[in-house]
Amino acid sequence: MRLLLVEDDDHVAAALSAVLARHGFDVTHARSGEEALHALLPAGGVPFSVVLLDLGLPDQDGFEVCGKIRKRTATPVIMVTARADTRSKIHGLNLGADDYVVKPYDTGELLARIHAVARRTPQTESAPGQPQDPAAPQALSLGPLTIELPNRRVFVDGTTVPLTRKEFDLLALLAQRPGVVFRREQIISEVWRTSWEGTGRTLEVHIASLRSKLRLPALIETVRGVGYKIVLPV
The missing domain is CATH 3.40.50.2300 (Response regulator)
Structure with a gap:
């Protein structure tokens, strides 16, 4: 390495x-x-x-x-x-x-x-030289939010929203199963590939940053004592 x-x-x-x-x-x-x-x-x-x-x-x-x-x-x-x-x-x-x-x-x-x-996050990135699964979704649409998985781009009402690598990984993980509550430990394990308790603050910072950048404060809901979930737009 x-x-x-x-x-x-x-x-x-x-x-x-x-x-x-x-x-x-x-x-x-x-x-x-x-x-x-x-x-x-x-x-x-x-x-x-x-x-x-x-x-x-x-x-x-x-x-x-x-x-x-x-x-x-x-x-x-x-x-x-x-x-x-x-x-x-x-x-x-x-x-x-x-x-x-x-x-x-x-x-x-x-x-x-x-x-x-x-370690790369498997939900959003393929290993170098490996073809993408043709059956995997190419884009996720949740109301005004569109997530293009292959090229890692995010749009809100057609406007590009620049995200960091981890912000994208976090959003893509939650958005692939809208309405499902992801436990904090599960998110940290899948996005950061670690189980340290100290990473919890990092997760909170990234959630706050996503809410700010997307300007959709109700999209990511905090389930107190458990974790987070994507709320489907009405």
């Missing part, structure tokens, strides 16, 4: 790279946002599976780098930073980060999170 480590501290990067290498990762180290963006340019080789992104970079803020990465690629991004405040976490996730890890962290947990975000 190829991994892009964006970290300006050479000592931190060297130590982490050594650990990652021992666990089978092919690590590329970028010391700045510009280096990271350049490394992501397609060069005919194997793409990166995950980006580990520090926020305190010398040339530009890590949040800005995350936004640029998300515009160029769907490669999962894990922010690894000492910024532990909730506002920073929410901002990072809204920019498209797939996970947010606060320093100091447990190396075992970081490795588990890397493997978790690297």
Whole structure:
């Protein structure tokens, strides 16, 4: 698995790279946002599976780098930073980060999170080189909402709504079974491919972001103590 480590501290990067290498990762180290963006340019080789992104970079803020990465690629991004405040976490996730890890962290947990975000969500993405199931639905229509599954596009009343990769995965999961309540644990397992209790806050942030972007506040209903469901439009 190829991994892009964006970290300006050479000592931190060297130590982490050594650990990652021992666990089978092919690590590329970028010391700045510009280096990271350049490394992501397609060069005919194997793409990166995950980006580990520090926020305190010398040339530009890590949040800005995350936004640029998300515009160029769907490669999962894990922010690894000492910024532990909730506002920073929410901002990072809204920019498209797939996970947010606060320093100091447990190396075992970081490795588990890397493997978790690297897994593709089977409901909306096919493995590279595999044809799509011709019997699978190509689009979902729920009143003013249309979800095009193959090209991962969402429309409300014909207007495109830009979503992050995880926001799309979450919406597509709920929309494929409208009216059915999805338990929080089930959503976290299928979209984030993990079972950590700490991911619950991430789910809440993504639900709030979807409601805001879609401007259909009644579409996703919270079932208190259980989870969420899509409410069919009248």
